[in-house]
Amino acid sequence: MTRWGMVIDVRRCVGCQTCTIACMQEHGLPAGTAWRFVADIEIGEYPNVRRLFLPMQCMHCAEPPCVPVCPTGASRQRDDGIVFVHYDACVGCGYCAMACPYHARHLVHAADGYFESPTLSEQATARPERHGVMTKCTFCKERVDDGRSRGLTPGVDPEATPMCSVACIADAIVFGDFDDQSSRVSQMIADGKAQLLMPECGTQPSVYYLTD
Amino acid sequence: MATMPQPAPVELIPAEPQRLWGTPAVANFFLGGLGAGLYIAAALAARFGPAPSVRIASWLGPALVLVGFAAVATESGRPMRGARVLWRIRTSWMSRELWLGGAFVLLAAADLVFPLALHRVQASVAAALLALAQGFIVRRSRGVTAWDVPVMPVVFLASALVSGAGLYFMIELSLGRLPEAVVLPAVVGLLAAGLVVWLRYLAWSGEPAFLEAVRALRDARAARLIIGGGYLAPIALVVLARVVPAAAGPALYLAGALMLAGQLYAKTLVILKAGMLRPITLGALRLDRRLP
Numbered sequence: 289m290t291r292w293g294m295v296i297d298v299r300r301c302v303g304c305q306t307c308t309i310a311c312m313q314e315h316g317l318p319a320g321t322a323w324r325f326v327a328d329i330e331i332g333e334y335p336n337v338r339r340l341f342l343p344m345q346c347m348h349c350a351e352p353p354c355v356p357v358c359p360t361g362a363s364r365q366r367d368d369g370i371v372f373v374h375y376d377a378c379v380g381c382g383y384c385a386m387a388c389p390y391h392a393r394h395l396v397h398a399a400d401g402y403f404e405s406p407t408l409s410e411q412a413t414a415r416p417e418r419h420g421v422m423t424k425c426t427f428c429k430e431r432v433d434d435g436r437s438r439g440l441t442p443g444v445d446p447e448a449t450p451m452c453s454v455a456c457i458a459d460a461i462v463f464g465d466f467d468d469q470s471s472r473v474s475q476m477i478a479d480g481k482a483q484l485l486m487p488e489c490g491t492q493p494s495v496y497y498l499t500d
Numbered sequence: 501m502a503t504m505p506q507p508a509p510v511e512l513i514p515a516e517p518q519r520l521w522g523t524p525a526v527a528n529f530f531l532g533g534l535g536a537g538l539y540i541a542a543a544l545a546a547r548f549g550p551a552p553s554v555r556i557a558s559w560l561g562p563a564l565v566l567v568g569f570a571a572v573a574t575e576s577g578r579p580m581r582g583a584r585v586l587w588r589i590r591t592s593w594m595s596r597e598l599w600l601g602g603a604f605v606l607l608a609a610a611d612l613v614f615p616l617a618l619h620r621v622q623a624s625v626a627a628a629l630l631a632l633a634q635g636f637i638v639r640r641s642r643g644v645t646a647w648d649v650p651v652m653p654v655v656f657l658a659s660a661l662v663s664g665a666g667l668y669f670m671i672e673l674s675l676g677r678l679p680e681a682v683v684l685p686a687v688v689g690l691l692a693a694g695l696v697v698w699l700r701y702l703a704w705s706g707e708p709a710f711l712e713a714v715r716a717l718r719d720a721r722a723a724r725l726i727i728g729g730g731y732l733a734p735i736a737l738v739v740l741a742r743v744v745p746a747a748a749g750p751a752l753y754l755a756g757a758l759m760l761a762g763q764l765y766a767k768t769l770v771i772l773k774a775g776m777l778r779p780i781t782l783g784a785l786r787l788d789r790r791l792p
Contacts, residue, residue, distance in 0.1 A: 327780075329512050342512055344780070353642040359594035360584040379584055380577020382520035383594055386641035389778045391513070395520055395577055420577025486509075486781055489642060497782065 290368040291350070291466045292427055292442065293494035294453070295476040296343050300460035303328055303341035310455030314428065316413030318399035323392075323425040324452055343461065345452070346371060346392040346425035347485065347493030354384035354393065362422070369494050370427045378421035385422065389489045393424045427463075428452075443471060466494065513780035515709055518644060521575070521771055528572035530663070530767045532601065532634050533656060534760070535564030536627035537664020538671075539608055543624045545668060549680040553671040554620075558612040560671075561627065561664075562605040569601060593636040600630040631660035638770075646713035646774035649704045651697065655770075658694040659763045665690060666734070666759025673753045684742050688735055691759070695731040698766070709779050716773035717766075726769075730762015 303326050311317070311324050324345035331338050352371045355363045362378035365371045373384075385393040396418055401410050428450035435441075435448020442448040443464030453461040464473035473496075476482060482496035539561035542554040573579045589595045607623035610616075635656030641647040665687050672679050702718055704710065716722060737755035741748035 327513050331510055331512070340512065342780075342782075344513070353640070356588075356591035357594065357640050359586075359588050359592040359598070360581070361588050362584075377581075377584060378578065379581045381585070381594065382576075383592070383637070383641070385520055386518060386643050386647070388643045390780065391516070391643070391777055397577055422577075483782060486778070487783075489778075491642075499782065 289467050291494065292369050292432065293348065293464070293466045293473055293496070294427075294450075295462045295464075295473045295482060295496045295498060297458075297460045297462070297476075297498040298340060298342060299498060299500065300458040301326065301341040301343060302458055304457060306455050306457055307343060307452035307461060310451045311425070314431075314451040315426075316415055317423075318396060318410075319402045320400050321394050321396055321423065323394065323423065342497075343452075344390065344392070345495065346388075346427075347390050347491065347495045348425075348427055350492035350494060351490060353387040353389070353489075353491055357383050357387045359383065366429075370429050370432075371424075372426045372429060373422050373424060375417045375421050375423075380420045380422060382422070389486055389491065390493075393422050395422050396420070443473065509781035509783040511779045511781050515645065515712060515776040515779040517773075518775040518777050521775065523772075524571040524573075524575035526768050526771045528568035529634050529638075529656070529771060530764050531564045531568030531571070532597075533631050533660030533763070533767070534663045534667060535561040535568070536604065536631045537660035537662070538564070538667045539604070539627045539664070540624050540661060541665040541668040542671075543620050544686075545672075545679060545683050546620070548682045551672070551680070552675055552677065553668055555612065556671055557668070558608045558623075562608045565601050565604060565630065569598070593633050593640055597630065597633040597637060600626055600633050604630050627660075628657065631657045634660075643778050644713075644775055645707070645709045645778050646717075646770070646776060648778075649701065649710075651701050651704055654697050655701050658690075658697045659767060661690055662694045662730070662759050663763035666756040666763075669752045669756030670760075673749055673756070678748055679752065681742075684738050688738050691731050691735045691738070695727065698726065698731070709776075713774050713776040717769050722765075722769060726762050726766045729758050730766065734759045734762075 305326050308322055308325050312322060315323065317323065324343060327342040327344055329340045329342055331340055348369055348371050350369060352365055355365050355371065359381065360377045360379055362374045363384045364374055380395055382395055385395065398419060399414060401407065431450065432442045432448055435445060440448035446454045449463050453463040462472055462476060464471040466474055468474060476498065477496050482498050484493050484496060539557045542551055542557035545551045546554040573582050585598050586595055589599055604623060604626040607619055607626050611619040611623050632653045635653030638647045639649065639652035669679060702714055734755040737751040741751040
């Protein structure tokens, strides 16, 4: 079996938002929609203060609360753990966004452009099937699937790896198969120090964070 | 310099208001509950004596439910795909809501055309399940701290019954009738139970995120309008109607209007104000890194 996931090393993240932009470019996201972002966080009070960059995205939970609540079956989970939205089946009711504890879903009512009229680039990357429906990080499943079909290894070969991971300038975002004990992600969490966001929600996220 | 580690979990991204469900969702939750509650109240009252309002409830209740469905459909991104919402009855309370709403409409229509006790019981059960289903929709919203509480379906059922009983009062009085005497203590009991459920909901959790989310429900204005105006004042007015028969008409009409308004305000606040997305937290984060 395969279970795709990520380990994000927060200690390495410099908050440059390259992953954010790479994701928007890869998926042709309209203005105002970002499937991932890096939160710039100040924690504590002087003198015990720390600045933290926290890359946020869909956690591709093993027990995704967004999937069972979906009334149309548009929110789905693949056998390899990737959670995605089947755009043609989605009514855009927003229920999955209410069920997600990680603020990871985005309803695109209309593709806003950056200017008064769509640029050539925006016209070329327009995805009208995503209007009025829920959208979210897909772990770049098209890249992963296409890469695998060509014999590449996601997480090792850049052509088969999610764009955020490929684009990260600090090697802070690592993608791979948690069911493969020899994969880099498995080794990064092997010592048990990696953390999950809000494990108390019981969603079993597939994105781990390495902190101090 | 030595520093103390921060106690876990650390809030990294604060709660923020949900922006997808607005007034149309409130309309669906309120009108659905109102329609269901009206039918149940009228059907129960009809067991204790003549209640012409049950005929009205047989079409008005379903009509309110359908208006609620239509309202919420305008909020979806692709309303023309609305029929697909029926597909996931096995897992989604939104699908179940639609099925139960449809069953309620059909059974209430059957009661209207063929007024049999069996139809009335079946329609009442469907109405109660519809109100519960709406509560479960909200309860399964794991991303919203103030909604993801086990008591939420009971809150919605109680709200439906209170608002429905209020509308039942107003219809009976508009028809020139006073509700049966036995109905009044039952409504007082219902209001008292509804108040207990509401207070239990407000105190459901001591978790800071929950308390922050329900702050608007616990402030003085909400207490005045929901607890005072929506529960205590109607209780007083119903008691007044029982003690002073001459004042019964106006007192019960006002009580009904207050019960309606109180539940509308409560549901509006629950959806629009308490609908705060869960804050993002991380456990065991140390703050003493890089400090000298």
